[in-house]
Each structure stands twice: as structure tokens, then as C-alpha cells.
Amino acid sequence: MASARAVEAINQTPETTTDEIPVNPPSRREFLFYIWGASMLMILGQSSVGMIWFMWPLFKEGEFGGVFKLDQTVVPSAGDAPNSFPEGRFHLTHPERGLLALYNVCTHLGCLPKWQGARGRFECPCHGSKYELDGTWIEGPAPRSLDRFEMTITFLDGSKSITNLTGDPIDLTGRSADDISLIEINTSKRIKRAGRT
Ligand code: FES
Numbered sequence: 001m002a003s004a005r006a007v008e009a010i011n012q013t014p015e016t017t018t019d020e021i022p023v024n025p026p027s028r029r030e031f032l033f034y035i036w037g038a039s040m041l042m043i044l045g046q047s048s049v050g051m052i053w054f055m056w057p058l059f060k061e062g063e064f065g066g067v068f069k070l071d072q073t074v075v076p077s078a079g080d081a082p083n084s085f086p087e088g089r090f091h092l093t094h095p096e097r098g099l100l101a102l103y104n105v106c107t108h109l110g111c112l113p114k115w116q117g118a119r120g121r122f123e124c125p126c127h128g129s130k131y132e133l134d135g136t137w138i139e140g141p142a143p144r145s146l147d148r149f150e151m152t153i154t155f156l157d158g159s160k161s162i163t164n165l166t167g168d169p170i171d172l173t174g175r176s177a178d179d180i181s182l183i184e185i186n187t188s189k190r191i192k193r194a195g196r197t
Pocket of ligand 1 (some may be wrong): 107108124127128129142
């Protein structure tokens with residue numbers, strides 16, 4: 001009797017306690033679609049990172065390679081000794097023709113010419129190249145005059161003057177330093193002089 005009950009129990013179908021959802025493997029088409037979607041997401045992610053990297057400024061304001069903001073108090077009087085900014089690697093000079101930001105590196109082999117007030121010129125300690133207040137070559141082995149940086153001057157009346165492509169001084173005729181609201185020297189924009197003039 002007992003063995004007959006056991007056989008009956010074995011033959012009974014066990015009750016299902018949960019609803020099982022059949023899992024079908026993705027079709028070939030679905031699989032390709034997933035691969036394509038993942039590839040597109042990767043490409044989008046990479047290009048977004050690249051775009052952010054490109055737009056992120058490489059240099060901060062106030063460090064060489066970035067923009068230096070100065071006020072009128074640092075402007076030398078016309079013909080006076082330049083004001084030097086070693087952290088920005090430039091001299092702010094005021095020759096008669098206007099205001100200039102000179103790159104402080106000698107165009108011969110990269111030494112740092114110093115302003116010699118008694119002689120009224122820059123002199124390079126390495127091989128003796130000499131330059132005028134506006135950076136124009138005077139003598140020595142340097143192949144060209146001192147380079148310049150792009151400068152933007154904003155005046156109190158809201159007008160602006162920007163260094164032109166040849167790096168000419170910004171003319172202050174009819175104005176004075178008191179008319180200046182802001183000077184911006186962009187040390188990422190170096191204007192190379194063509195020669196010794
Ligand atoms: S590095 Fe200035 S003259 Fe040679």
C-alpha cells in the first residue's frame with residue numbers, strides 16, 4: 001500500500017509556485033542593434049570628452065600663456081623705463097609712439113635682456129644684443145627685434161584698442177594713462193617681428 005502511494009506521488013505533476021517568464025535569447029538582429037547602440041554611445045562619450053578638453057583653457061589668467069590684467073597705475077610715462085613683469089615674461093613699455101608689451105626673451109638664443117636705464121636700452125647679458133625701448137634691434141647677433149604680445153586697452157569711455165597684426169604700439173595720442181580702465185596682455189598671442197626693424 002505504501003509503495004503504491006509513493007508511485008502515485010511520483011507520477012503527479014509538481015505544482016508551479018511562481019509565474020516563470022520564458023527567456024528567449026536575442027535574435028541576431030537585436031544583438032546587432034545592441035552592439036550598434038553601444039558603439040554610438042562610446043563615440044558620443046569620446047567626442048564629448050574631447051570637446052570639453054578642447055574648450056578648457058590651457059592656461060589660467062595671470063600665468064604665462066594666459067591673459068594678464070593690469071590697470072593704469074603700471075603704465076610708464078612716455079620715454080620712461082619699462083615696467084617689467086617676470087611672471088608674464090613681458091615688459092610694458094611706452095615709447096613715444098604708444099604702448100607695447102615686449103616679450104622679454106632675446107631673439108638670438110633666448111637669454112633675458114635687461115633694461116639699462118643709464119644707456120636707455122635693453123642689453124642681453126649673453127652675447128650683447130641691444131634693443132631700443134620699443135624692442136627694435138640696435139646691434140648684436142640677434143636676428144630680429146624683440147617680439148611683442150597682443151594687448152587690448154579698454155578706456156574709461158568704453159572704447160577699446162587692440163594691437164594690430166604687425167604688433168604696432170597702441171597710440172595714446174590725446175589720451176593719458178588716467179583714461180585707461182583696463183589693460184589685457186595675452187601672452188598666448190606672440191607677434192614675431194619680421195626682422196631687425
Ligand atoms: S642670447 Fe641674447 S645675444 Fe645671444
